[in-house]
Amino acid sequence: MYALLRQLLFTLSAHQAHEISMQLLKVGCSVSLIKTLLAQQFSIDNKALEKNVFGLTFKNPVGLAAGFDKNAEYLHELEALGFGFIEIGTVTPKAQPGNPRPSLFRLPKDLALINRMGFNNEGVMAAKKRLEVWRTNHTNSKLIIGSNIGINKTTEHEHAHEDYKTCFNELYDASDYFVVNVSSPNTPGLRALQSKEALTRILGELIHENAGKPKSKPILLKIAPDLSNDELDDIIALTKELNISGIVSSNTTISRENLCTSAKTIATIGNGGLSGKPLKTKSDTVIKYVHEKNSEMPLIASGGIFNGQDAKDKFELGASLVQVWTGFIYEGPSIAKNICKELLKDS
Secondary structure, eight states, X not given: OHHHHHHHHTTSOHHHHHHHHHHHHHHHHTSHHHHHHHHHHHOOOOGGGOEEETTEEESSSEEEOTTSSTTSOOHHHHHHTTOSEEEEEEEOSSOBOOSOSOOEEEEGGGTEEEEOOOXXXXXXXXXXXXHHXXXXXXXXXXXXXXXXXXXXXXXXXXGHHHHHHHHHHHHTTTOSEEEEEOOOTTSTTGGGGGSHHHHHHHHHHHHHHHHTSSSOOXXXXXXXXXXXXXXXXXXXXXXXXXXXXXXXXXXXXXXXXXXXXXXXXXXXXXSOEEXXXXXXXXXXXXXXXXXHHOTTSOEEEESSOOSHHHHHXXXXXXXXXXXXXXHHHHHOTTHHHHHHHHHHTTO
16 A cells, blocks of 8 residues: 555655655544544554663653654654654754755655755754653653754854754753754765764763653664774764763764665765665664664664565664664555564564
8 A cells, every 4th residue: 555655755855755754644543533544553552661770660662763853843743653652843043944845755766865955943942842842742642752853054163062052952842852963964064073072071961950850761872784893983982971861873874885876866865864775784784783782772773674574684783773764655554563573473
């Protein structure tokens, strides 16, 4: 069924397909009966799927990665599709349009996407308001919500910690956990913040803020798949030193190796982060390395997850949870349910 729908959606631009499909889902879920039927079709409620990670209980270990619901607009709808957790964002202090469109491109031959969206979002106050409304209206929901936070494009790097601190404080009450995004390739110079010096200041400030709250929230770091082992060693040592709650591995890659899509098409698309199947090996390599260096560190694995076996591969390498994004585009609304069904075979 979805294969036919995907053919129709792929006749539209990636931006149009996303907006139309999510609006249709929103309209459907506004009718309680339809929402209930969708949840019955796409969700699995089974205690065997529950996982407790960094002090939070996830109803299942399959989440939707940041970048899909940037502004916390579709939590109600995405919950009906069976995800155990949703990561909103990346959220920045001020609203910003991101990079000019088109900034999202499909590579069907590779089951991949290239994006250079550039932290387009409505700003932290808009996200805060929606999350507060969600919390008020869904007090019985088991959905875990993470907030992925970043810096505005115009922020000087010496003030980056202030942007992260602003987002953390504004979203603290309505978020279950936070992810510090210093690894997107689409904000100029952002990946330089993965250096030990820059991370020490950013994470140190957030830990200080967290300690002053009534209850501390898990703070995770999202890293790039293109880091060298020496760079990973610095990050692993720092996360141990600062007692960071976990790592998300990984963001998109700037690599264009071993693609089936023609070099001419890739050149025409231009810059951006590559996600999907071609990212799986890189992501797996980083997860394996980080887990071997610090087996106690909880890891959220992202990159090339399309089915249950892909998720199992991540868990075997040391992941505690998994996130999908590009796989959701290619596999459709049943992806979380299908992965959960496969995981239950081993329970």
